[in-house]
Amino acid sequence: MSHPEVSAPARDPWVQRLMEPLLPPLTALLIAAVVGDLLILSFGQSPREVYRLLVDGTWGNAYGFGQVLYKATTLACTGLAVALGIRAGMFNIGAEGQLALGGFAAALVGLGLPAGTPAVLAIPLCVLAAGAGGSLAATVPGALKARYGASEVIVTIMMNFIVAALLNWLVATKVNVAESLHTPEIHAGAVPRLAEVFPAFHGSAANFTILVAIGLAVLVWWFLFRTRAGYELRAVGLQPDAAEYGGVNVGRTWWRTLLLSGALAGLGGINYVLGYKQYYEEGFAAGAGYLGIAVALVGRNHPAGVLVASLLFATLSQGALAVNALVPKQMLDVLTAVVIIAVATAVPEVQRLLRSLRGRQA
Amino acid sequence: MRKLIVALVVLSVVHLALLFIEPAGATRIATGDGVDVGIVFDVGGRGDKSFNDGAFLGAERAMKELGARVRFIEPGEGSDREAGLRLLAAEGMDLVIGVGFIFSDDLTLLAKEYPGVKFAGVDYAVAMDANGKPVPPPDNLAALKFREEEGSFLVGALAALVGNSKKLGFVGGMDFPLIHKFEMGYRAGVQAVCPDCTVIAQYAGVTPDAFKNPGRGQELGLSQYQQGVNVIFHASGSTGLGVFEAARRLGKLAIGVDADQYAEAPGFILTSMVKGVDEAVFGAIRQVQDGTFRGGIFELGLKERGVNYIDDANNASLITGAARERVEALRAEIIAGRITVPSTK
The missing domain is CATH 3.40.50.2300 (Response regulator)
Structure with missing residues (x-):
């Protein structure tokens, strides 16, 4: 939706280095913007007016911006989860279930701790539980992939349904509040909202778990590009056979990566459970796991890119509410889909991954 | 790279151009002098x-x-x-x-x-x-x-009166208190007109998914009809579409819920237990307009026309005159407070 300055083809290597990764997603975004214009026109509305409302309702005021930050927090976690997987040559489609199980685990620990447990103890315990919960949902696909080479795409998708059914049942029968779809409120481990320090954010769900998301992005960057394990992970992602030849245990790397990826997705659950409502609710971030795939792709599987992309998709999601008076919510859903398709075809990583998936089938 | 830059420029121009199109009648401003x-x-x-x-x-x-x-x-x-x-x-x-x-x-x-x-x-x-x-x-x-139990009571009585069977069926969605209201009202209605009748009540599941499982609905419907049930009341969202399908296959009757569901299986829907959500929303808006709105808990039952059953040209042939009279008499008794309909198990 922005209009980037377009400079002449640059010879300067620094500009070149920046342009090369940025151009494909920018082009994709512009394609999406043009499709968005046409969609808005098809509803008989003025694109300028709709985009203005969209910006006003998101970045235009502190509350809207807080909502964007809130939504971006969850998306950053699921985006990092998917990005880490893709770096190792795997498509983790299970972030949806991992996120849900992570959130539920955090709520369980928060419920299990006695009221009055100091925050310095309770919050880390709940956060750890969220990561462990997400990892747990990724164990089965990880084991099947590492041991039998089962396609993680299929197994992680199937795990989403298993986790959803399990949590549905638990929340409906075991830890339920009557006439609701959520658990009781946690006794300890609540994370304060941003509004408590910056009153301008009043009313928005944004909370300090956003620091966890940013910290995770830094950690993932450090892990991928500054550690030996991260190097091995990337080598496996580029060419597993070559990596194996080079002495990397490919199966173990896949297994470890899926567990880490699951933990990252699971940590997204603390945003709602610890930071916003203080309880786990059925479908609390429905779709955020799948949207994480788009976030990773648009962010080009780089932690910094993931943070930016999560802000973009969060803006679209919050913006959908703001423009709902003029165009149906489905229009923004279509727009999100167009962004995903456009980026997916424009970004080299995806093309490579699609090629390798084709190769695997052959 | 060069190609991408060209594409970028072209797209920017197109986007900018489109931004300045102002379609006629854009940004419909809601008219009206109400609230x-x-x-x-x-x-x-x-x-x-x-x-x-x-x-x-x-x-x-x-x-x-x-x-x-x-x-x-x-x-x-x-x-x-x-x-x-x-x-x-x-x-x-x-x-x-x-x-x-x-x-x-x-x-x-x-x-x-x-x-x-x-x-x-x-x-x-x-x-x-x-x-x-x-x-x-x-x-x-x-x-x-x-008060869904009151509407369920009336359709229960109606089902027992026209069902030609001592067995009546109920299919619930998720097994939880909100849906138990329907079952308990229905049971009480059946008992009120036919003390020796029995109700076979089954639920599609214990999770919210139980409200969108037509396959399970059809399974439960077929098994109940085969046990000698002639009328099934469902309170199960789209799971009920499966119950209707079972009724259609075996030529039996089903009772819809929430809205008039006659059109889902014409000829096989005895009636529907309807909730007057439209009436309630309209009423709230009118009260705000009149200045008579007040907060609190409002239970909308038969008296307030918050719940009702469908009896119109579509299904009139399925309801006998005697049955209609009996059900309307029961309605009057509930409204008068002479019958209290149970809502919990």
């Missing part, structure tokens, strides 16, 4: 042929008859419910309505924060305090609840 009303639907709610669509109908009527200016919001995920309500409240709407029990917490929170705005919750679930006492909603919040 400003905002409605937030349940996630994926519109098109459910049940209470979300009912709320929409009520709002539409208020637009036509009262000149109300109504804005709708369809939320995407959990946090959008509060965000949607807040957006509308912050805009200074006169009345903000949340559709579905899932809005209960969010409505309570916002009603306290915006005392100048009036709120209404359809199917609002009243919270209980530590001692199990209901917590009254804030003064500017109307909790619109329905």
Whole structure:
């Protein structure tokens, strides 16, 4: 939706280095913007007016911006989860279930701790539980992939349904509040909202778990590009056979990566459970796991890119509410889909991954 | 790279050009001199042929008859419910309505924060305090609840009167208190006209998915009909479509729920137990307009026409005159308070 300055083809290597990764997603975004214009026109509305409302309702005021930050927090976690997987040559489609199980685990620990447990103890315990919960949902696909080479795409998708059914049942029968779809409120481990320090954010769900998301992005960057394990992970992602030849245990790397990826997705659950409502609710971030795939792709599987992309998709999601008076919510859903398709075809990583998936089938 | 840059430039130009198109009649400004009303639907709610669509109908009527200016919001995920309500409240709407029990917490929170705005919750679930006492909603919040058991009572009596069988069927969606109201009312209605009749009651599951499992509905329906049941009442969302399919296959009767479901299986729907969500929403808007709106818990039963059963040209041939008389007599007794319909197991 922005209009980037377009400079002449640059010879300067620094500009070149920046342009090369940025151009494909920018082009994709512009394609999406043009499709968005046409969609808005098809509803008989003025694109300028709709985009203005969209910006006003998101970045235009502190509350809207807080909502964007809130939504971006969850998306950053699921985006990092998917990005880490893709770096190792795997498509983790299970972030949806991992996120849900992570959130539920955090709520369980928060419920299990006695009221009055100091925050310095309770919050880390709940956060750890969220990561462990997400990892747990990724164990089965990880084991099947590492041991039998089962396609993680299929197994992680199937795990989403298993986790959803399990949590549905638990929340409906075991830890339920009557006439609701959520658990009781946690006794300890609540994370304060941003509004408590910056009153301008009043009313928005944004909370300090956003620091966890940013910290995770830094950690993932450090892990991928500054550690030996991260190097091995990337080598496996580029060419597993070559990596194996080079002495990397490919199966173990896949297994470890899926567990880490699951933990990252699971940590997204603390945003709602610890930071916003203080309880786990059925479908609390429905779709955020799948949207994480788009976030990773648009962010080009780089932690910094993931943070930016999560802000973009969060803006679209919050913006959908703001423009709902003029165009149906489905229009923004279509727009999100167009962004995903456009980026997916424009970004080299995806093309490579699609090629390798084709190769695997052959 | 060069190609991409060219594409980028072309796209930017096209985008900029499109931005300046101003279609005729853009930004429809809501007209009317009535009150400003905002409605937030349940996630994926519109098109459910049940209470979300009912709320929409009520709002539409208020637009036509009262000149109300109504804005709708369809939320995407959990946090959008509060965000949607807040957006509308912050805009200074006169009345903000949340559709579905899932809005209960969010409505309570916002009603306290915006005392100048009036709120209404359809199917609002009243919270209980530590001692199990209901917590009254804030003064500017109307909790619109329905006594589904009373409507279920009447269709139960009707089913027993025209069913030609000592066995009656019930298919529930999710096995939880909200749906037990339907079952208990139905059972009581059957017993009222046929003390030696039995009700076979089954639920499709214990999770919310039980409301959208037509396959399971058909399974339960077929098995109940084969046990000698001639009429099944379902309270199970789209799972009930499977019950209708079973009725169609075996030539039996089924009873719809929430809205008039005659069109789903014409000729096989004895009647439908309808909830007057449209009436409730319209009523709340009218009260705000009149200045008679007040907060509190409102239980809408037969007396308030909050629940009813369908008896019109479509299904009149299925209901005998004697049965109609008997059911209407029961209605009068419930309204007069001579019959109290149970709602819990």
